[in-house]
Amino acid sequence: EIILTQSPGTLSLSPGERATLSCRASQSISSSYLAWYQQKPGQAPRLLIYGASSRATGIPDRFSGSGSGTDFTLTISRLEPEDFAVYYCQQYVTSPPSLTFGGGTKVEIK
Amino acid sequence: EVQLLESGGGLVQPGGSLRLSCSASGFTFSSYTMTWVRQVPGKGLEWVSLINGRGGITYYADSVKGRFTISRDNSKNTLYLEMNSLRAEDTAVYYCAKHIRISVWHFDLWGRGTLVTVSS
Numbered sequence: 001e002i003i004l005t006q007s008p009g010t011l012s013l014s015p016g017e018r019a020t021l022s023c024r025a026s027q028s029i030s031s032s033y034l035a036w037y038q039q040k041p042g043q044a045p046r047l048l049i050y051g052a053s054s055r056a057t058g059i060p061d062r063f064s065g066s067g068s069g070t071d072f073t074l075t076i077s078r079l080e081p082e083d084f085a086v087y088y089c090q091q092y093v094t095s096p097p098s099l100t101f102g103g104g105t106k107v108e109i110k
Numbered sequence: 111e112v113q114l115l116e117s118g119g120g121l122v123q124p125g126g127s128l129r130l131s132c133s134a135s136g137f138t139f140s141s142y143t144m145t146w147v148r149q150v151p152g153k154g155l156e157w158v159s160l161i162n163g164r165g166g167i168t169y170y171a172d173s174v175k176g177r178f179t180i181s182r183d184n185s186k187n188t189l190y191l192e193m194n195s196l197r198a199e200d201t202a203v204y205y206c207a208k209h210i211r212i213s214v215w216h217f218d219l220w221g222r223g224t225l226v227t228v229s230s
Contacts, residue, residue, distance in 0.1 A: 033215070035216040037155075037217075043222075044205055044207075044220035044221060044222055044223060045147075045155065045205075045217075045220055046220070047210075047216060047217060047218045050210060050214070050216040050218075051216075056218055057218070088154065088155055090155075090216065092215035092216075094213075094215075097160075097169040099145075099157040099160075099171075099215055100157065101154055101155040101156065101157070102154075103154050104154050104155075
C-alpha cells in the first residue's frame with residue numbers, strides 16, 4: 001500500500017499570505033492519480049485539484065497543484081478567510097486496486 | 111440539483127449489521143463509478159469501497175473485505191453499503207462520493223455523511 005505523508009501537520013498563516021502544502025508518497029506514483037481536497041468542520045471534503053495540477057470545476061485560480069514522482073505540492077497563492085481548513089492529498093493505483101489519503105494539513109489563522 | 115444524500119447510520123452493537131443508502135440526484139447515476147469513504151470524527155479519511163456504473167466491478171479496502179458489501183440499484187439511483195460483523199473501529203462518518211469519470215478514482219461530488227457508531 002502506498003503511504004502518503006503530508007507536511008506540515010499544521011500551518012499557521014495570516015490572510016493574504018502564501019500557503020505551501022506538501023504530500024510525499026512512499027513510492028513513485030503517476031501524477032494523473034494524485035488529487036487534493038479541502039475539508040471544513042462539519043462538511044464533506046471538496047475536490048480542489050486532480051491529476052496533480054488540474055483545478056476542479058469552480059475552484060479559484062489561487063489554488064494550484066504541482067509535482068511528480070513522490071513529491072507533490074498544493075499552493076494557495078493568497079489565503080482568503082474561507083481557505084482556512086484541512087487539506088488532504090489522495091492517490092490511487094488500479095492494479096492491484098488501492099486508494100489512500102494523506103493524514104491532512106490544517107491551515108489555521110495565525 | 112446535483113446531490114448525494116446518505117442515510118441509514120445509527121448505533122449498533124459490536125457484531126451487528128447495518129445498511130447504508132446513498133440517494134443520488136441531478137446526474138446520470140448509472141454512468142458513474144461510486145465510492146464509500148469513512149472518517150472517524152476528528153481524524154483523517156479512509157477509502158472503503160467502490161463500484162462501477164453497472165455494478166459488475168467492486169473493490170474493497172482490506173479493513174472491510176469480507177464484512178462489507180457495496181451494491182447499487184440504478185433504477186432507483188441509489189448506492190448501498192451492507193455492513194456486517196461490525197467492530198468498534200468501524201465507528202465513523204460514512205460518505206458516498208461520485209467519481210469524476212470512468213476509470214478516474216477522484217471524487218467531485220460528496221454527500222454530507224451518515225454517522226455509524228458501533229458500541230455496546
